[in-house]
Amino acid sequence: MQGVILHGGQGTRLRPLTHTGPKQLIKIAGKPVSQWVLEQLRDSGIHDIIIILGDNNPNKVVEYYGDGSSFGVNITYVYQGKARGLADAVYKVKDLITDDKFLVYLGDNIVPYDRFPSFLSFKGSASILLAKVDNPNRFGVAVIKDGKVVKLVEKPKEKISDLALVGVYAFTKEIFDVIENLKPSWRGELEITDAIQGLIDRGREVDYRIIDGWWKDTGTPKDILEANSFLLDRYAERKIEGEVRESSVDGRVVIEEGALVENSTIRGPAFIGKGSKIVNSYIGPFTSIGDNCEVKNSEIEYSVILDNVKVDGVSMMDSLIGNNSSVVKGKRWVKLIIGENSRVEI
The missing domain is CATH 2.160.10.10 (Hexapeptide repeat proteins)
Structure with a gap:
């Protein structure tokens, strides 16, 4: 079972903290954000980890995690280089995925979810984690109809759903075929929401789970403080x-x-x-x-x-x-x- 941790992005909302290194290495409750992610995957039985590196001092990531042995996992590194969207980052691991299904987790998210093995037992071509939010224009959102995911939109200008993608995905290898034919969005990026929408447009099933309670995209100083508070309180x-x-x-x-x-x-x-x-x-x-x-x-x-x-x-x-x-x-x-x-x- 393989897990992919995305470790790119410029962290613009956290500057100047991220001028000299990736936001995922900011420590909260004693550990870098991405270490909380890595250990969560490890404790769920996922020990084969691929870390996708961005262009913001990626050597710091390699120096910190090494081959993963000190964390009880095996780590392979892939360089995305200049950020071109989450779908582009996922496509970089195409030749490294050996299992039928694999997990993708954004390295700057904290999601208190511990059922990843069952999450990977989905039917269809993908599965996504969702959570209800008050500000869906900040996230990619999913529209659910009759118990099925029918549409995904990245940062919608109008409210079409309050179910946000929380940064944890599971895919089959078919996702790579869809990404190959994606066109950049208005942001100039290959969006993961467009890739999943491509599966839906092909008639493929996209499973989903809705999580209850707290989760956090640690993209701003306020988010960092809230995540630190939550992790200290819980762990x-x-x-x-x-x-x-x-x-x-x-x-x-x-x-x-x-x-x-x-x-x-x-x-x-x-x-x-x-x-x-x-x-x-x-x-x-x-x-x-x-x-x-x-x-x-x-x-x-x-x-x-x-x-x-x-x-x-x-x-x-x-x-x-x-x-x-x-x-x-x-x-x-x-x-x-x-x-x-x-x-x-x-």
Whole structure:
């Protein structure tokens, strides 16, 4: 059973965080977004993984995941190069698919769904995961009639359905034949919705499942913060591997090996990464602190702090701070979105 993780895209809505690397490697709740995807597939019994790389520093992806052995999977990499749409990315794996059916998962999505083996047992030529949304113009949507998928439209200007494609698909190899004959959309891309519509136009059956509850396309800073909150709330367990001195650690808090918490209060769910130091500070619920960070004399709530960040004398909430940045000498609560290698004095 093979799974394909799409790891391309420019991440324009997350700039400047994505100027130096792909959005799928942004850490939430202690792991890159795409690692949550990869481990979800692995835990569902899918160990043969193909990662499709884009042109935004793809070497970072290869360096992080390697051959996949440290994650319990086997990884093959395919370079899409310049983004030409999801259907184009899927077509890149044509010669690597050996099974009759295969799974495609967008690497920047978080979908709490654990029945992938049954999802792959569909009849027909494809299967899609759907969820009801309030803003269907942001997504590809599916029109269902008499229990069948009859139409798909990418980011419709008018509301024709509230069922959005959540970024998880299953296909037979017939999808490659359809993609070969696709024409670019008005966006200049080969749309996956058009490819699935091509199957329908051929008279093929497209199965679907509607998921209940939360899911997230982590395309904006607000999405990143919400996904971090959800994952901490759902998966965080109390695990103290670092050193705690004269501090209060309440609830489901992860403090990784090599981290130090001194004269501070940590209230879970929260995550403190390896080698980080939290001194004279308060870390509130739904906050993730990356590896090798230094937080002093500060208060942080509902935020994501990436790796190698220095925070000193600042109170912040609803904030997303990029790698290798520093935020110092603040006296008020602020809301920040800061890219990599930045310094902000407040």
